[in-house]
Structure formats: C-alpha cells, structure tokens
Amino acid sequence: MENPMQIGMIGLGRMGMNMARRLVQGGHEVLAFNRSPAKTDQLAAEGGLATYSLKEFVSRLEPPRTIWIMLPAGTPVDEHIKQLTGMLDRGDLIVDGGNSNFKDDIRRAEQLKTMGLLYADAGVSGGIWGLTVGYCTMVGGPAEAYERLRPALDTLAPPEGHLHCGAVGAGHFVKMIHNGIEYGMMQAYAEGFALLEASPYGKGMDFGEVAHLWNQGSVVRSWLLELAETAFAQDGRLEGIAPYVEDSGEGRWTVDQAVELGVSAPVLTLSLMERFRSRDEGAFADRLLAALRNQFGGHAIKKSGE
Numbered sequence: 001m002e003n004p005m006q007i008g009m010i011g012l013g014r015m016g017m018n019m020a021r022r023l024v025q026g027g028h029e030v031l032a033f034n035r036s037p038a039k040t041d042q043l044a045a046e047g048g049l050a051t052y053s054l055k056e057f058v059s060r061l062e063p064p065r066t067i068w069i070m071l072p073a074g075t076p077v078d079e080h081i082k083q084l085t086g087m088l089d090r091g092d093l094i095v096d097g098g099n100s101n102f103k104d105d106i107r108r109a110e111q112l113k114t115m116g117l118l119y120a121d122a123g124v125s126g127g128i129w130g131l132t133v134g135y136c137t138m139v140g141g142p143a144e145a146y147e148r149l150r151p152a153l154d155t156l157a158p159p160e161g162h163l164h165c166g167a168v169g170a171g172h173f174v175k176m177i178h179n180g181i182e183y184g185m186m187q188a189y190a191e192g193f194a195l196l197e198a199s200p201y202g203k204g205m206d207f208g209e210v211a212h213l214w215n216q217g218s219v220v221r222s223w224l225l226e227l228a229e230t231a232f233a234q235d236g237r238l239e240g241i242a243p244y245v246e247d248s249g250e251g252r253w254t255v256d257q258a259v260e261l262g263v264s265a266p267v268l269t270l271s272l273m274e275r276f277r278s279r280d281e282g283a284f285a286d287r288l289l290a291a292l293r294n295q296f297g298g299h300a301i302k303k304s305g306e
C-alpha cells in the first residue's frame, strides 16, 4: 500500500462492513464503531480496530480525524453528527457515505463550518458486490476534503471509480440521479420481459437465455441485465417472489428535483409510480375507473370476488 491512512468508520451494516473490510484489506488503519459490538468484533478479527463507544472511537483517532459515517439516511446520521461535534477538533472531517438527501448535506456542512469542521458527502454505488468489484464513489464538498480522502477512495473504488463532483451536496445529488436512472432502466427491462412473457412465444422461452443473449454485444447489454440472468437462473418465472417493490427515497428525491427544476423526466417519474402501484392491493383508483365506465356507458363491472 503506497499511502495508507487512518480512517474511522461508524456503522457496520451491509454496506459499511464490506467497505471497512475493503479498506482493511487495502492496508489502511480502520477504527470502527457500531451500535452492536458483535459486528465490531467481527471486523477486528479481520484486522480492523474495535471501539465500543463514540468517546473511545474519537479519542483513538489522530487529529485531524477522518470519520466516515455509513448509516441509514436521516435521523441516525444527524444524531451521530450531533454527538460527535462536542468531541471533535477543528480541521476534523466528517463524511456521510449513506444515501442521504443533498439538502441535508448543505445544512450539515454550514453548521459544521461554524465549528471549524469539514464535511463531505459521498454517494456510494455497488451494493453487496462492492467488496470484490469496488465501490463507485461520488464525492461532494471542499477539494481539501476530497484530497484527504483520496487514499481511502483509491482503495474503495475500482480504477477511475471516484470523482469529486463539486461543492457540498454534489456527491449525493449525482448519486440520487444515478438511482433515478437505475429505476428507469430496471422498469424498462421489467416491461420488456413482461411483454415477452405475455406473448405467444413466452411460454417456452428461457428468459435467462434471452438476457444472456442480449448481453453479448447488444445495445441494451448491462450489469442490470447480467443480474437479470442470475435472477432467471435462480427462478425461471420468478414465482417465489411477490410482485411488491420497495423504494428507499432517492427515486422520490429525483422526481422532486424534476419538479423543482422544471425538467421533464417522465420515465424516471413513472418508474417510481409503478413501484407505488406494485404495493396497491386495494387498487381503489381501478375500482373508480370501472365504476365510472359503468355509470356513463353502462359497461359491465366485474364484481369483487368474481
């Protein structure tokens, strides 16, 4: 390792744990704090350094400290920052690497600046594959913060896999748009395969083979389509999976931005709406549609339970 650094990691969940592991494996000194100590012990067994309170965590980091927070967006991040600020020294850097809203970044950076603390935001993509493949990382905040993080980013990301996207908030903004695109791409594949499935050709068709074929040089080849290959290989008609799609916020914020900026983004917006629709078992709107057709045109209604 050319340039090892010391970094503190708060939050050893699905993302934080593997990121900490990748940093340890890359030769960095990683001090970890997690609410449940079992995870911290696990990382320590793999070469990380365990701390069991925020106070211990801060005291064992050398100033100027670099602290990477990997927690669910919103209150958990704010609460940890609040607790940390009383213990930190001027020049220390806090990085929020979760899927936070860029507006929260701007608010936090302003607050921390008054205390002489640096703040950076990092949008991290790669999910459970990041440990082996590397995490694509989108950073916002002062250039000084990005430079300080560079050795860790070089380890976390694949080659050319990190970028200083701009001022504070820019990292999470770029990650938010990335996720908006993710929704749209996923929806396009989902609709395409649904059409194949409904067609007369769909019955005997192996969708995994079609996904595999399209990944061989076609215009729509992609990692998502490789993942579709895997999903179809596991369950050819996805019968074990309920047709219910969650969302974690970034798709909604992308649509908020389309409205705020007055930019048309129909595909990204409708792909979010489709997720909502997947959860609507009652389908009240559909009942009203059927009722109105019946009212104005006397068109037959299919009764509940029929």
Ligand SMILES: O=C(O)[C@H](O)[C@@H](O)[C@H](O)[C@H](O)COP(=O)(O)O
Pocket: 099, 124, 125, 126, 127, 179, 182, 246, 247, 248, 249, 250, 251
């Ligand atoms: O780039 C990524 O690694 C993913 O986008 C990652 O951030 C995560 O899987 C999403 O948070 C899921 O988002 P939804 O729950 O909104 O689908």
